[in-house]
Amino acid sequence: MRLSAVDLNCDMGEAFGRWTIADADDARIMALVSSANIAAGFHAGDPMLMNxxxxxxxxxxxxxxxxxxYRDLQGFGRRKIAGSNEEILNDVIYQVGAVREFARCHGVNLQHVKPHGALYMEMAVNEDLSRGFIDFMRRTSPDAYVFCLESSLTCRIAREMGQPVVREFYADRxxxxxxxxxxxxxxxxxxxxxxxEKVxxxxxxxxxxxxDGDDIDVPFESICFHSDTPGCVEIGSxxxxxxxxxxxxxxxxxxxxASPAKSSRSAI
Structure with missing residues (x-):
């Protein structure tokens, strides 16, 4: 594997009202990346910030x-919240719809969906939750990408059900x-x-x-770094x-x- 081109993504819009992350600077980060994962209001983000x-x-x-x-502003979405799969999936649908409508307002498509934090990790090992999520994507966003780890159930189920997948490499984890x-x-x-150098x-x-000191294979198409990692702008640069x-x-x-997904640069 020797890549000649990669996507570079970052989690963005992760503030709420007057509360911000010290090192996060969305304007500077946006100039560095090719994909933005925009907080949808439950772990961070609000309507003004999403827009x-x-x-x-x-x-x-x-x-x-x-x-x-997860609906976890206090824990920044990094705590697992108990709930039925139906409850969690409806929370996901609600949040995806919010970002999709702001995208429509600005004349762009929803390129992808990437679950955040503890929800991302839970979907990676919870087959029923992952299958419900991918079923939602197939019915509402069949051309949008799902961002996930190669090793996750999310990746396997998305491929099985025909949803476009982008596998990630985590630079700062x-x-x-x-x-x-x-x-x-x-x-x-x-x-x-x-x-x-790691990237x-x-x-x-x-x-x-x-x-543990071992080398493992990591197939990917996109590199992720986080806006809440201290020094995120310097890391991205x-x-x-x-x-x-x-x-x-x-x-x-x-x-x-290679997929039928449309570029976010295309107007709806």
Whole structure:
């Protein structure tokens, strides 16, 4: 595996009212990425912020994605919330609909959906929940991508049901031997250059070093970093510079993944 082009995505719009994340700067981050995962109101985000974040994405030609999470503002969506699969899926539908309508207002399509935090991790191992989520996507957004890990049930079920999939590589998270990320509610400050080196190695060799010291294969089409990681702008800039320096182009998902999905740059 040696990639010549990748998508670069970031979780964005993750504030609420007057409360913001210290290092997050959506305007600067938007200039670095090709896909934006926009908080949909339950773990972060509010209508004013969703509108502004979608507007920024449309202005920069960045793919708009809904980033639904558990109803957990206090825990930033990184705590598992008990509920039936029906309750959780209806929360997801509600959030995706919100971002989709703001996208329509700004003349762009919903490019993708990426569950957030603890919900992303739960879908990765919960077959019934993943199947319900993909069934919703097939019925309402058959051309939109689902962002997930290669090792997840979400990925397997999406492929089985015919939903376009984008597999992610996490620049600012650690991996275990199963190919899953090591879940963390808080992440300390990382060295941007070392993070960028990790990304370039993954692009060139398709491998990452786990917390146990092993190398594992990590197939992916998109690289993710988080706006709540301290120093996120510096991390994103270092990744983008390193990719460019190594001849790896940052491109929209629609140019990388073969599927019928439409680019978010196309008007509805």
């Amino acid at each position: 502004e974040t979608v507007r920024l994405a449309a202005q920069h030609g960045v793919g708009v994605g809904a980033h639904p999470g 650690e991996y275990d031997r199963s190919g899953s990320i090591v879940f963390a509610r808080r992440v300390g400050r990382l060295d941007p250059e070392r993070t960028a 370039v190695r993954a692009c060139h060799e398709g491998k990452v070093r786990t917390v 270092a990744i983008r510079d390193a990719l460019t320096a190594n001849g790896i182009r940052i491109a929209p998902v629609s140019e990388i993944v």
